[in-house]
Amino acid sequence: MGSFTLGKYLPLNSCIHKLDPRAKIIAMLIVLIAIFIPAGWLGYGLIALAVISLIFMAKLSLKFVIKAMKPMLFMMVFLLVINILVVKSGTIILSIGSFAIYTDAIIQTLYIVVRLVLMIMITTALTATTKPLDLTLGIEDLLKPFARFKVPSHEIAMLISIALRFIPDLIEETQRIMKAQTSRGVDLKEGKLKEKVMAILSLIVPLFVSAFQRAEDLANAMEARGYAPGATRTRYKVLKMERNDYILLVVSFVLCIALIILAIL
Amino acid sequence: MPIKFEKVSHIYSDGSPFTYTALKEIDLEIIEGKMTAIIGATGSGKSTLVQHLNALLLPTSGKVEVLDRIIASDEKPTKLKSLRKNVGLVFQFPEYQLFEETIIKDVAFGPKNFEFSEEEAIAKAKKALAMVDIDPSYYDKSPLDLSGGQKRRVAIAGILAMDPKVIVLDEPTAGLDPQGAKAIMELFKKLNKEYNKTIIIVSHDMEHVFNYCDDVVVLDHGNVRCHLSVDQFFKDSNWCEQLHIIPPFIIQAKELLKNRGIEITKDIKTVDELAEEIAKKVIK
Numbered sequence: 001m002g003s004f005t006l007g008k009y010l011p012l013n014s015c016i017h018k019l020d021p022r023a024k025i026i027a028m029l030i031v032l033i034a035i036f037i038p039a040g041w042l043g044y045g046l047i048a049l050a051v052i053s054l055i056f057m058a059k060l061s062l063k064f065v066i067k068a069m070k071p072m073l074f075m076m077v078f079l080l081v082i083n084i085l086v087v088k089s090g091t092i093i094l095s096i097g098s099f100a101i102y103t104d105a106i107i108q109t110l111y112i113v114v115r116l117v118l119m120i121m122i123t124t125a126l127t128a129t130t131k132p133l134d135l136t137l138g139i140e141d142l143l144k145p146f147a148r149f150k151v152p153s154h155e156i157a158m159l160i161s162i163a164l165r166f167i168p169d170l171i172e173e174t175q176r177i178m179k180a181q182t183s184r185g186v187d188l189k190e191g192k193l194k195e196k197v198m199a200i201l202s203l204i205v206p207l208f209v210s211a212f213q214r215a216e217d218l219a220n221a222m223e224a225r226g227y228a229p230g231a232t233r234t235r236y237k238v239l240k241m242e243r244n245d246y247i248l249l250v251v252s253f254v255l256c257i258a259l260i261i262l263a264i265l
Numbered sequence: 266m267p268i269k270f271e272k273v274s275h276i277y278s279d280g281s282p283f284t285y286t287a288l289k290e291i292d293l294e295i296i297e298g299k300m301t302a303i304i305g306a307t308g309s310g311k312s313t314l315v316q317h318l319n320a321l322l323l324p325t326s327g328k329v330e331v332l333d334r335i336i337a338s339d340e341k342p343t344k345l346k347s348l349r350k351n352v353g354l355v356f357q358f359p360e361y362q363l364f365e366e367t368i369i370k371d372v373a374f375g376p377k378n379f380e381f382s383e384e385e386a387i388a389k390a391k392k393a394l395a396m397v398d399i400d401p402s403y404y405d406k407s408p409l410d411l412s413g414g415q416k417r418r419v420a421i422a423g424i425l426a427m428d429p430k431v432i433v434l435d436e437p438t439a440g441l442d443p444q445g446a447k448a449i450m451e452l453f454k455k456l457n458k459e460y461n462k463t464i465i466i467v468s469h470d471m472e473h474v475f476n477y478c479d480d481v482v483v484l485d486h487g488n489v490r491c492h493l494s495v496d497q498f499f500k501d502s503n504w505c506e507q508l509h510i511i512p513p514f515i516i517q518a519k520e521l522l523k524n525r526g527i528e529i530t531k532d533i534k535t536v537d538e539l540a541e542e543i544a545k546k547v548i549k
Contacts, residue, residue, distance in 0.1 A: 010282060011282065012282070173361075176356065176361070177361060177362060179316070179321045179356065180354075180356045180359065180361070180362040181362060182321060182349065183319060183321065183349060183353065183354040183355075183356070183424070184362070184374060184375040184378060184423060184424070184427070185346060185349060185350065185375055185377075185378025185379045185427070186378060187346070187378075201364065202362075202364050202374070205364035206361050206362055206363065206364050209361075209364075209409065210361055
């Protein structure tokens with residue numbers, strides 16, 4: 001689990017790290033929309049160029065970003081298999097008896113894979129350069145206009161930040177319990193089905209017990225410090241949009257427009 | 266067969282921005298049949314060191330020799346079960362590993378994993394629970410209903426039931442009341458003396474180290490600062506001073522007496538022995 005890089009924050013010093021989280025979230029959303037515009041390979045090339053230069057500017061190594069894609073590998077293979085079985089158009093490239101693989105299947109899968117890869121790259125660029133707490137601050141601010149529709153923006157942000165805050169703790173706890181049970185002869189990798197079920201049980205039960213314990217402790221600590229949902233409170237960190245933030249927004253907007261034009265042409 | 270560390274280094278998250286060297290080319294030999302204390306400040310590598318003993322962590326470089334197994338950095342070890350049966354590792358706050366419906370089942374979980382039959386495992390569990398002083402009337406209760414100290418003892422019994430040759434404990438008394446801590450330390454001493462188990466114990470409590478252990482290993486920023494017998498270690502007051510350790514009560518008393526002109530050279534452990542020695546000096 002130590003090599004799990006999807007969604008991990010990397011404390012580096014780059015111009016991307018210093019951007020306002022709100023600008024980054026909006027820019028990400030715009031690029032995500034752009035990815036879904038069917039603008040052909042030229043469009044994807046354009047987005048890829050933008051995303052890669054962004055990663056480069058954020059001083060992230062490509063290795064880190066590629067590592068983040070590992071969990072998606074299974075999904076990509078799965079998509080390929082499904083497409084090969086379902087899509088029956090285009091020309092046949094390979095046929096074994098009554099079974100044939102069509103060019104369209106490969107092309108469609110490639111389209112989806114490229115989209116997925118780009119999406120993971122852009123979200124990784126966001127999470128790797130933005131502290132989880134800044135992210136939730138940004139989300140809170142962005143949700144504020146929806147307060148009119150009774151969206152509890154602060155509560156949602158608090159929920160997210162608590163959840164994010166406990167991820168490393170829970171991972172650490174899992175590893176600790178795994179080690180403790182391994183010391184008691186649990187083998188999480190090998191063994192019969194019954195043993196495996198037992199092994200997972202020996203992991204999950206203590207994890208739940210301690211997670212509930214933690215939740216209760218946190219609730220008590222928050223109450224002891226006078227936390228009340230919905231109360232007005234000031235902030236230690238006040239977000240401020242600067243020139244670079246606007247540049248990011250403009251660039252992502254222009255990219256999106258360019259893709260729409262490409263799609264129409 | 267000693268436990269040997271040869272130039273063992275351990276680096277966490279090697280090659281990432283979070284890289285951290287926990288052990289730096291450590292050479293260490295722990296003698297079998299002894300009770301060895303491992304002390305050192307937080308972050309000195311104690312927990313990392315003990316996790317090498319049953320191959321939960323593998324050395325980044327160097328090799329570890331435990332019982333008849335050699336764990337080297339350049340090969341992936343296989344069949345670790347026999348090693349893990351023989352080296353029982355009790356983690357800090359082990360009560361978090363309890364999960365079964367009943368205490369007896371939880372304690373029998375370890376032996377069952379090591380291919381003992383149901384009956385044998387239960388028999389071993391009963392023996393281990395008797396050792397940690399848990400009354401048979403508790404056997405069918407849920408481990409989650411126990412008090413903190415009882416949970417701790419049940420968790421330790423879970424390791425003892427595996428009947429390991431080497432027992433490694435990471436701060437077994439942390440968070441226990443003094444009586445509970447004393448009872449547990451006495452149990453380890455008994456396991457060491459009567460059952461001839463090799464005991465390795467990570468501790469912050471100098472009284473425990475002084476009263477129960479034979480040898481002491483001091484870790485400092487991933488290096489072994491010294492490895493001495495407990496008596497030698499506390500005799501030289503420089504060690505405690507250098508390492509910012511408050512010496513055990515008896516050692517402090519001896520030091521104070523020495524300043525007042527009463528020098529006691531004999532190695533003593535208890536207040537009674539100290540009183541006897543003082544009486545001897547005074548009567549002379």
